Amino acid sequence: MSILVDQNTKVIVQGITGRDGSFHTEQMLGYGTRIVGGVTPGKGGQTVCGVPVFNTVAEAKKKTGADTAVIYVPAPFAKDAIFEDIQAGMSLIICITEGIPILDIVEVMRALEGRPCLPAGRPCLPAGRQTRFIGPNCPGVISPGKAKVGIMPGSIHQPGPVGVISRSGTLTYEVVYNLTRSNMGQSTCVGLGGDPITGMRFTDALEMFMRDEETQGIVMVGEIGGGDEQTAAEFIKKEGTKPVVGFIAGRTAPAGKRMGHAGAIISSGETTAEAKRQVLQEAGVTVVDFPDDIPAALKKKLR
């Protein structure tokens, strides 16, 4: 078991003919991911790395039976790409694209809740259907040994019992690298993304990992800005059934300055790294100082 993606996940790549899209399609195929199609409007009929390209998501889904979409299209076109997935009824959408306007994402979130934005009048999710949306501005999701849907380097991962959830890209690689070096493999690693609004948040991923049989322990990598770590702490306190180790980046970040990620900004006392460390500790999470302390801390809790 693992969460979100595995060897049976059928993936289409939106923006497959672009520089990033084609490079990562090759990488994902090399990892063993079932990439069944790609979408670039106007380029239907071509192939990229042997994968057929379609003009629309609806067509790609119909011809390939795909259930998951990964998005590499540039920010100005990302909203339309996401809406295409919602309309076609994809069950998982993973948006890698960085720099999407926040009001575009607000519109997407409304549609995912089944309430379209007006007066734009875009379609929304049909009643009774659930679509999971991960990102934007995220590295994607990998279930080691099964499937990689995103941009993370596959080689640092190893199958195993640790679930990893993070708001960051390379910091997650750092954490995973340390886990693998300590022979602690991962069930699934989920990159939530560095934007202030993301589809999946810590609590959603925690809930899935708590239910997943293969996952024995969870690592959460948070950072300054927003209140998701606090919400996660409340969830862990009430419903946590597995040990959690945490790391929060940005203890030395100055207030009021955006630290690379659109969402990483200290706007009030609750959004500092220290405040987040404290609430997580109060919820029973072991919060470490150094990323390379994570494996030992988790081992201790799993014993």
Added chain:
Amino acid sequence: MAATLEEAVQIALGIGYPVVLKSQVLVGGRGKAGGIKKAEDRGSLEKAFRELKALRIKGYPVEKVLIVRAVNIQKEFYVGMTVDYVKNDVVLMASSAGGVDIEETARENPEAIKKYYLRGSHRPGGKEWHSFIQDVFPAPSYQKKAAAVFQNLINVFFAYDCSLAEINPLVVDEAGEMCAADAKINFDDNALFRHEDIRKMQDARYEDSDELKAREHGLSFVKLDGNVGCIVNGAGLAMATMDVIKLLGGRPANFLDVGGSSNPEKVLHALRIILNNKEVKVVLMNIFGGITRCDDIAKGILEAGKRMDISVPLVVRLIGTNEPQAKEILAQNKINTYSTMREAVEKAVALAKR
């Protein structure tokens, strides 16, 4: 808007005294800094204008002064609009306690600020909407006017991809007329690609020149007050690197994310910006190759060494995609590399203390 005394006199003549002069600077707290003055006649206008032009507000010069009709304020409200990141929604905010202390009100008495969530609609209405308006504007004569103000605010917010739009104070004068006495708008940087007109209004003088230069080269940079310069790929890892420097007894000089691309030029620009800071005693590079290829970073370091004088020691940690090639390139040029973040940071901190 007046840049010269002649213009100011002309504008005031057109409006009629008394007028209010407002310094145009892109920072908050202008009123408290003495940037707003009232003039009853031409004499006091000239005096006020000269005083404002000589003023520096939070370090910024006053180049233009807005001159408006003086309003006999009967009541001050606050109205604003922003994105609620927790509820994934756009929210309208209003308070009958408008004025300069709204931030304090928000902190100490948050119930005094009423909220209304748009839930996807651009035209509010219904029971909840009416109770929101009635809560803040109990006088029936204000309610219709306030609703119109909100509708205009909503239109502007969506048309220009704002992240914050607020009118504070929204005032009512003795004739019962409502008018915006001051306003502030923040725009979403990510949406500037579809608002060329807004992008053109950006004033470089209000931004740190290093941060601006960094952005031009696709880097994300924030200056800090330490002496260990850092170049890292990825925002999360860059923050974690700063934190680890501090925990191991050093002081980070900056946050710098070179981004995910493999362009060797970026390393050169990053080094230039960091070495611009004379406090920096060592530069630590922490690269976790994913999309970024380590050998491209290594080439960037060598290229930078040829094109500029790197006067401080470099401590390089490279791992991930094409790591062996990168280490070989650097070893040939007698640059030591480290495999773990902790080792590299320890080394950099020690060098900064020499």
